[in-house]
Structures are given as C-alpha cells and as structure tokens.
Amino acid sequence: MEQTPLNSSRQAREGVIRIGPRLTIETVSDYGQRLRQLLAENDTVGIVFEPEVEMDITALQLFCSASATAAGAGKRLVCRGPLPASLTDLAIGAGVQCRERCGKHPHPCFLALTGGDAWQS
Numbered sequence: 243m244e245q246t247p248l249n250s251s252r253q254a255r256e257g258v259i260r261i262g263p264r265l266t267i268e269t270v271s272d273y274g275q276r277l278r279q280l281l282a283e284n285d286t287v288g289i290v291f292e293p294e295v296e297m298d299i300t301a302l303q304l305f306c307s308a309s310a311t312a313a314g315a316g317k318r319l320v321c322r323g324p325l326p327a328s329l330t331d332l333a334i335g336a337g338v339q340c341r342e343r344c345g346k347h348p349h350p351c352f353l354a355l356t357g358g359d360a361w362q363s
Contacts, residue, residue: 257284258322261291270300277308281317288322297328302336 257280265273280287287308305319312319 255284256286256288258288261295263292264296265301266298267300270304274304281312286318288320290322291326293326295326295328297332
C-alpha cells in the first residue's frame with residue numbers, strides 16, 4: 243500500500259492511496275487507517291487501484307464508510323483511473339450497485355460505479 247500526498251495549492255489538497263494486490267479482511271484495517279488519515283489531512287482523497295486487485299465484501303464496507311465520512315466532512319473520495327473489474331463484480335454480486343443518493347448523506351454513493359460517473363474523475 244502506498245500513500246502519496248498531492249498538494250497542488252493551499253485551497254485544494256489531495257492525498258492519493260494506492261490499493262495493492264489485495265483488499266480483503268486481512269488487509270482492510272490498514273487501508274481504513276490510511277483513508278481516515280488522508281481524509282483528515284486533505285480535501286480530496288484519490289484512490290488508485292491495481293487492475294487485478296483481489297477484493298472481498300470488506301472492501302465495499304470500507305468504501306461505503308469512507309464515502310459517507312468524506313461527504314459528511316464536505317470532502318471528496320474519488321477514483322483516479324479505471325475501476326477494477328473485481329470491485330464492479332463484487333458490488334453487482336452483493337446487489338449494491340447504487341444509482342441514487344445514499345440514505346446516509348445527500349450525495350451520490352461511490353457505488354454508482356455501474357453508471358461510471360459519480361465516483362470517477
């Protein structure tokens with residue numbers, strides 16, 4: 243897991259987290275801590291995925307929580323680059339391919355990934 247702060251200006255700070263080959267119950271805690279840290283320090287957190295990343299349901303829980311936390315603080319959680327097929331397949335398989343607003347906050351859920359534009363930038 244690699245974490246890279248990007249500070250292009252004083253007004254807009256972005257941190258980037260790179261998701262390695264596995265985001266599963268064994269690794270999700272470390273990623274969660276890094277996401278919390280980046281959200282505390284930045285206005286935007288960009289997530290970069292390895293194309294063949296392995297994920298389980300804990301990845302969906304992590305992203306849902308991080309998305310709600312970011313939105314509640316007036317911050318953004320965005321995907322930098324393509325979404326991995328494993329995340330799309332996992333969301334569809336779990337039946338959580340949201341296209342509407344999340345019940346927890348007034349913003350489109352990051353899981354609008356089958357539509358592609360709510361979480362991409």
